[in-house]
Amino acid sequence: MAPTPAAPEDPASASTRTPAVDPTRLLPQVSGRHHALDGIRALACLMVLVVHVSTETGDALAPGPVGALLSASALAVPLFFALSGVLLYRPWARAALDGTRGPDTRAYLWRRVMRVFPAYWVVAVAALLLYAGEHLTSVRHWVEVLTLTFPFNTSPHWAGPGPEGLGQMWSLSVEVAFYLTLPLFAVFLSLWARGGRTVDARGRRIIGGLVVITALSYLALVPQYHPEPRELMHSWLPRCMGMFAVGMALATLSEWAWRESGPDGPVRRFCRTIGTSPALCWLVAAAFYVLEATPAAGGRFFEPGNLWVSVVEATTSIGFAFFVVAPVALAPPAPDGARRRLRSVATWTDGAWLDGLMRHPVMVYFAPISYGVFLWQFIVLYLWRDFTGQEIFTGSFWLDVIPVLIGSVILGKLTYHLVEEPSRKWSRRFFSAGKG
Known part of the structure; x- marks a missing residue:
């Protein structure tokens, strides 16, 4: 999935905040590097690799609970979408709540292009040279x-969600479509919010608009099946907008909490409750994960099923993304000092386990290279299975996942240092506002 770094801040959208915030309010973190959200990205990256390897070996397709739970790790995709909503919509949410100008759209789009495409092009060219076959000379392809x-x-001439070696990129295509349309959604929500005379009224209008967008994402399922099934629409943006809207709503709530009128209004109480209840939230997310593992949420091999199955799948995706991301996105800034150790009993008894987990050295290591790991994993998987002489839907997940992970990490780290970082630094020369 596409990288979702901290969204750019726009000076014009700055607001006057309460100079002294009561620490007991536990207001959400809305500025600076959000390391716990980086941890969610690393978690999603590992989940994506698990579902791809286990599907290729056939373990995720095998009957029984193990196969079902492996296949449900496809819920990593809604996590990526929700993260994009949180991080990229935040400056627009801030501006809409304050009634000020939003970020520079040109700078935003340029940063997105330079963040996504240079590394993707490297991998795409490699996949085309390896697997395009007779279509290698096709300009259209x-x-x-x-x-x-x-x-x-x-x-398409390929089977599955994408060309060989690039099957996972359907979700990146959805991400790019969201990047392109986000300024339009932001304008719509901002214009609608202007009808509110107070910040609370504007906040309610924004959340209401996001509810409408989510409802429209459900309606987008209808033309996918009627008057006839169109499975390709499963990998288009409209049906996924509810997953992005979850993140956009969390960004709005986190900013709204800082501006809410009154000493302790419902938005602040909601953010405080969710931000301090990670165990309960993740327990609910686990229930959605189990639901995703059942036939009610569809087949295990990119099979949209029917309309009602897709409704269940969409609900599962939205619910899982919300309850995994919300306690992190609405959490207050981590206390200064060393990261809390997971082996410490106090970390678990005082509710600091989620921050300790998301900022664990493993998560910190994977977060910056997660995009590269995502991009390379299918090529590494296919090369490894060709090298070991395995046929599709054969082999062992447990024997394949380690070498594929190692290969993807090596290439992902090289891509990060040789392509992603240089192109990001180069792109900053053109626009000074924010970071990509």
Whole structure:
């Protein structure tokens, strides 16, 4: 999935905040590097690799609870979408609540392009050279792949959600579509919010608008099946907008909590309750995960099923994303000092375990290279299975996942240092506002 770094701050959207905030309010973190959200990204990255390897070996397709739970790790995708909503919509939410100008759209789009495409092009060219076969000389195929528009090909020559070696990129295509349309959604929500005379009224209007967007994402399932099934629409943005809206709502609530009128209003209480109840939230998320592992949420191999199955799947995705991301996105800043150790009993008894887990050295290591790991994993998986002479849906997940993880990490780290970071630094020369 596409990287979702901290969203750019726009000077024009700055607001006057309460100069002295009562620490007992436990207001959410809304500025600076959010290391716990980076941990969610690392977790999602590992989940994506698990579902891809286990599907290729057939373990995720095997009957029984183990296969079902492995297949449900596809819920990593809604996590990525929700993270994008939180981090990228935040400056627009701030501006809409304050009634000020939002971020520079040109700078935002430029940063997104330079953050996503340089590393993707490296991997896409490698996949095309390895697996395009007779389509290697097809200009149309190259253009579709390099622009991430291949999910809109209504008569593809490949099986599954994407060309060989690039099957996971359908979700990156959805991300890019969201990046392009986010300024439009932001304008709509901002105009709608202007009808509110107070910050609380504007906040309610924004949340109401996001509820409408979520409802429309459910309605987008109808043309996917009627008057006839169109499975390709499963990998288009409209049906996924509810997952992005979850993150956008969390960004709005976190900013709204800082501006809410009164000493301790319902928004602050809600943020405090969710931010200090990670165990309960993740327990609910686990229930959604189990639901995803049942036939009620569809098949295990990118099978949209029917309309009602897709409704259940969409609900599962939205619910899982909310209850995993919310206690992190609405949590107050971590206390200064060393990271809390998970082996300490006090970390678990005083509720600091989530921050300790999300800022664990493993998560800190994976977070910056997660995009590269995501990009390379199918190529590494196929090369490894070709090297070991394995056929599709054969082999062992437990024997394949370690070498594939190691190979993806090595290539992901190289891509991060040789492509992602240089292109990001180069792109900053053109616009000074914020960071990509």
